[in-house]
Amino acid sequence: MASTDYQKIAHAIGYIRANHKQQPSLEDIAAQVHLSPYHFQRLFCRWAGVSPKRFLQALTLQHAKSLLKQPHATTMATSAELGLSSSSRLYDHFVQLNALTPLEYKQQGLGVLIDYGYHNTAFGPVFIGLTEKGICHLSFAQHYSPAELLAQLQAEWPQANFRANPVHTAAVVARIFNPPKNTDKPLSLWVRGTNFQINVWQALLRIPYGQVSSYGAIASQVHKPKAARAVGGAIGANPIAFIIPCHRVLQQSGGLGGFRWGEVTKHALLAKESAVMLD
Known part of the structure; x- marks a missing residue:
């Protein structure tokens, strides 16, 4: 449904x-x-x-441009000022991002068991991969079959073992898209990436709910002000949709820019967040 x-x-x-x-x-x-x-x-x-x-x-484009002109408030201040509900939580309040060690990165998932599942959400179907250390993959799935999504995950972690476990993954997906009102336990993410990519993904987590940033602004935040194009590449490589909010990055003109899961999905995510803030 x-x-x-x-x-x-x-x-x-x-x-x-x-x-x-x-x-x-x-x-x-x-x-x-x-x-x-x-x-x-x-x-x-x-x-x-x-x-x-x-x-x-x-x-509207005008609204996107107005968002880009707003300085990013701190997450704590924004949350307090807006009185955000649990459905509008700012992700860096309940997300803990951990990167693989250099040895783990080199081993490409050797000895790692990844549970996976395919589930419906308010934004269409998603595909998720879980390890004992945290979520390693989340993608919007409307343009791919379950078999194609599994093949993509296996390509990201070529030495890992994989197990369909829809009961386990369903509980995690429910928590992601319908976060509980009170929880002291953050969602744990466990990601493979270069140091530059990890820094970009951490910067994305600092974009407040209902606000946006630009590729250039993210480049400045990771101390690479001339690397906007490289930032775009790192954002495109984001392995965990929605939680690491790459959808909140726009072109400086206010245009959507790219999104690996489709422009309609990106616009839906952005507009829903912005509409809640406008209400």
């Missing part, structure tokens, strides 16, 4: 993106997904937590 709902939402987002200058009405958007305005409004509010009209505001 969640996947089917997201397909309707994704189609609606695509229509809104293509026609935002005309400011389409609720009736216009609902007609694109073959629902009555009443049922579409209910579905959209259930998915996004805000009205389609509010969401439309968050999809």
